[in-house]
Amino acid sequence: MKVTIFGTGYVGLVTGACLAEMGNQVICVDIDASKVERLNRGEIPIYEPGLEPIVRSNRAEGRLGFTTDAVAAVAHGEIIFIAVGTPPDEDGSADLQYVLSVARTIGAHLDRYAVVVNKSTVPVGTADRVRATISQVLESRGLEVPFDVVSNPEFLKEGAAVEDCLKPDRIVVGASSERAVSMLRRLYAPFNRSHDRMVVMDERSAELTKYAANAMLATKISFMNEIANIAERVGADVELVRQGIGSDPRIGHHFIYPGAGYGGSCFPKDVQALERTARSHGYDARLLAAVEAVNHDQKAKLFELISRHFDGQLAGKTIALWGLAFKPNTDDMREAPSRRLMEALWQAGANVRAFDPEARAETARQYGERHDLVLCEHAYDALQGADVLAIVTEWKMFRSPDFSRIRSLLKTPAIFDGRNLYEPAAVEAAGLAYYGMGRGRSLQVAK
Ligand code: UDX
Numbered sequence: 219m220k221v222t223i224f225g226t227g228y229v230g231l232v233t234g235a236c237l238a239e240m241g242n243q244v245i246c247v248d249i250d251a252s253k254v255e256r257l258n259r260g261e262i263p264i265y266e267p268g269l270e271p272i273v274r275s276n277r278a279e280g281r282l283g284f285t286t287d288a289v290a291a292v293a294h295g296e297i298i299f300i301a302v303g304t305p306p307d308e309d310g311s312a313d314l315q316y317v318l319s320v321a322r323t324i325g326a327h328l329d330r331y332a333v334v335v336n337k338s339t340v341p342v343g344t345a346d347r348v349r350a351t352i353s354q355v356l357e358s359r360g361l362e363v364p365f366d367v368v369s370n371p372e373f374l375k376e377g378a379a380v381e382d383c384l385k386p387d388r389i390v391v392g393a394s395s396e397r398a399v400s401m402l403r404r405l406y407a408p409f410n411r412s413h414d415r416m417v418v419m420d421e422r423s424a425e426l427t428k429y430a431a432n433a434m435l436a437t438k439i440s441f442m443n444e445i446a447n448i449a450e451r452v453g454a455d456v457e458l459v460r461q462g463i464g465s466d467p468r469i470g471h472h473f474i475y476p477g478a479g480y481g482g483s484c485f486p487k488d489v490q491a492l493e494r495t496a497r498s499h500g501y502d503a504r505l506l507a508a509v510e511a512v513n514h515d516q517k518a519k520l521f522e523l524i525s526r527h528f529d530g531q532l533a534g535k536t537i538a539l540w541g542l543a544f545k546p547n548t549d550d551m552r553e554a555p556s557r558r559l560m561e562a563l564w565q566a567g568a569n570v571r572a573f574d575p576e577a578r579a580e581t582a583r584q585y586g587e588r589h590d591l592v593l594c595e596h597a598y599d600a601l602q603g604a605d606v607l608a609i610v611t612e613w614k615m616f617r618s619p620d621f622s623r624i625r626s627l628l629k630t631p632a633i634f635d636g637r638n639l640y641e642p643a644a645v646e647a648a649g650l651a652y653y654g655m656g657r658g659r660s661l662q663v664a665k
Contacts, residue, residue: 219242219243219296219297219401219404219405220242220243220294220295220296220297221234221237221242221243221244221245221295221296221297221298221299221405222244222245222246222247222291222292222294222295222297222298222299223237223244223245223246223247223298223299223301224247224248224288224291224298224299224300224301224302224320224323224324225246225247225248225299225300225301225302225303225316225320225338226246226247226248226250226253226254226257226263226284227301227302227303228264228266228374228376228379228483229301229337229338229372229374230246230248230299230301230302230337231246231257231262231263231264231269231273232266232269232374232379232380232383233299233301233337233372233383234246234282234299235269235272235273235276235282235380236272236380236383236384237405238272238276238281238282239272239276239384240408240409241281241408242281242405243281243294244276244281244282244283245283245284245285245290245291245294245295246282246283246284246285247284247285247286247287247288247291248284248286249286249288250286251286254284254285254286257273257284258283258284260273260274260277264548264549264550265548265549265576266376266377266379266380266548267377267378267380267381267547268380268381269379269380272380288323288327289327292323292324292327292328292332293327293329295332296331296332296333296401297332297333297335297401297402297405298324298332298333298334298335299335299336299337299370300317300320300321300334300335300336300337300338300348301337301338301372302316302317302320302338303316303338304316304317304338304339304340304487305487306487306490306491309494310487310490310491310493310494311341311490311491311494311495311498312339312340312341312487312491314340314341314344314347316338317336317338317340317344317348318347318348318351321334321347321348321351321352321355322351322352322355324352324355324365325351325352325353325354325355325356325359326355326359328352328356328363328365329361329363330363331363331364331365331397332365333365333366333367333368333397333398333401333402334348334352334365334366334367334368335367335368335369335370335402336348336367336368336369336370336371336425337370337371337372339371339372339428339429339432339484339487339488339491340369340425341425341491341495342422342425342426342429342495343422343425344369344425345367345368345369345392345421345422345424345425346367346421348367349367352365352367366393366394366395366397366398367421368391368392368393368395368398368399368402368421369390369391369392369393369421369422369424369425370389370390370391370392370402370424371390371424371425371427371428372428373386373387373388373390373428373431376482376483376545376547376548376550377545377546377547377548378547384409385409385411386409386415387415388415388416388417389406389409389410389415389416389417390417390419390424390427390428391416391417391418391419391424392418392419392420392421392422392423392424392425392427393418393420393421394420394421399418402416403416428488429488429491429492429495430492432484432485432488432489433488433489433492433506433509435473435485436480436485436488436489436509436513437505437506437509438473438474439473439474439475439476439477439479439480439485439513440480440508440509440510440512440513440516441474442456442460442474442475442476443476443477443479443512443513443516443655443656444512445459445476445656446476446655446656446657447656448656449656449657449658450656450657450658453658454658455656455657455658456476456638456655456656456657457638457654457656457657460474460475460476475637475638476638476655476656477516477555477612477636477637477638477655478516478517478519478520478555478556478559478610478636478637478655479513479514479516479517479519479555479558480513480544480553481517481544481545481552481553481554481555482544482545482550482552482553482554483550483552483553485513485553486510486513486553487553489506489509489510489513490510492506493506493507493510516555517555517558517559518558518562519636519655520555520559520608520610520634520636521558521559521562521563521566523634523653524537524563524606524608524634525566527606527632527634527651527653528605530566532563532566532567532568533566533567533568534567534568534569535567535568535569535605535606536568536569536570536571536603536604536605536629537563537568537569537570537571537604537605537606537607537608538570538571538572538573538600538601538604538606538607538608538628539556539559539560539570539571539572539573539600539607539608539610540572540573540574540597540600540607540608540609540610540611540613540616541556541573541574541609541610541611541612541613541616541636541637542554542556542572542574542577542578542580542581542610542611543556543574543576543577543580543611544556544611545611545612546611546612546613546614547576547613548576548577549574549576549577549579549580550577550580551577551580551581551584554577554610554611555610555636556572556574556581556610556611557584559608559610559636560572560585560591564588564590564591568590569589569590569591569592570590570591570592571592571594571599571600571601571602571603571604572591572592572593572594572600573593573594573595573596573597573599573600574611574613575613575615578593578595581593597615597616597619598623598624598627601624601627601628602627603629604627604628604629605628605629605630606628606630606631606632606633606634607624607628607632607633607634608633608634608636609633609634609635609636609637609639610636610637611637612637612639616639617639621644621645621648621649621650622648622649624648624650625648625649625650628650631649631650631651632650632651632652632653633645633650633651633652633653634653635652635653635654635655636655637655638654638655638656638657640652640654642654642657642658
């Protein structure tokens with residue numbers, strides 16, 4: 219099928235590449251000319267496992283192209299995806315200016331039936347607004363062109379986006395037109411392994427499904443972080459509690475890992491946006507507000523533990539950080555717990571030596587040159603001259619480190635394990651103090 223995708227960000231680029239991989243003719247359009255130029259040279263602006271090879275092969279075989287030419291792009295697509303950003307505006311609600319500007323562009327150039335598919339995470343009611351916007355522009359052109367607007371939210375996880383896109387566990391389609399549904403059935407047929415994964419519903423339910431999924435997952439995390447905070451006060455180990463509750467299939471083992479707080483481009487933004495949506499409809503979403511508040515505090519947790527360890531005397535100390543990205547297998551720093559930690563450390567006069575396998579360039583871009591930040595090429599370089607080590611992102615390469623090497627490099631050997639990667643007893647046996655998230659003795663100062 220002929221597919222157009224507006225937006226070559228995370229969602230747009232991955233969706234475009236995966237649809238091309240399934241044999242469709244895909245044009246991705248973006249207003250950022252330099253980005254399009256880079257993509258046309260084969261450069262992928264984000265780090266995402268498996269993305270580069272499928273972009274390369276599908277470009278080479280002529281199924282995937284990048285352009286700034288919106289007119290040609292609208293003319294091309296029988297299915298036109300909107301996959302542009304919906305950043306939070308000042309009050310936390312989703313800013314729809316980019317989505318609606320694409321809707322106007324589509325209205326300005328559409329001249330035959332097309333299905334317009336909203337892939338961006340958008341507040342409930344946006345499909346109606348997109349439909350109204352396109353209709354208005356068509357009317358102003360004096361044209362009556364048939365089209366449908368469909369909500370088809372994305373459930374990609376960063377770091378596994380290509381895999382998630384090629385093998386989705388569900389494809390949510392919110393549509394009120396049979397014609398649109400049957401076109402999307404054709405488009406998504408190759409993604410239906412073993413059984414039909416398409417769940418068809420109305421547009422508003424589809425829009426809310428996306429927020430409900432992310433808010434539920436964020437709730438599980440904040441819930442576990444709260445249990446961790448209780449665990450360390452009552453002298454229990456949250457890691458044992460986690461295993462104990464996860465074995466109940468109604469709870470499940472996924473997404474109950476306590477840690478340094480959730481980050482990324484979705485959870486923080488979507489929990490806030492859903493809360494704002496509820497409020498604007500006269501409902502006080504207390505649970506969502508609490509999920510957000512617990513997460514906000516959790517991001518300060520590593521700093522609090524480190525500060526307590528040094529009796530609040532952090533000036534001149536050097537803290538080694540392993541992990542900067544908001545989670546492993548990405549270079550994404552959006553809402554990353556490492557940011558709050560580094561900023562608090564700098565505020566307290568401490569220096570940071572940090573290592574991350576992928577996010578160093580992004581960190582440098584965010585913070586520029588600073589005397590109190592050294593980005594290291596190798597994990598153990600970060601420990602040179604450092605006082606203690608904090609684990610902020612659970613990259614696989616940090617899972618079984620050489621504890622005696624860590625001990626010999628650190629001035630005051632202590633590990634602040636923001637992801638509970640290590641067994642406290644094993645770390646202590648190697649001569650290091652151990653602080654975890656919600657692990658019994660974490661509140662005691664171990665010197
Ligand atoms: C998420 C959703 O999983 C995805 O379906 C949606 O489309 C976009 O948002 P993503 O933001 O890429 O994807 O990351 P995810 O793997 O879900 O992790 C989000 C955050 O939660 C990370 O900061 C991670 O460290 C944290 N997390 C996750 C925990 O702290 N504990 C857990 O048990 C799981």
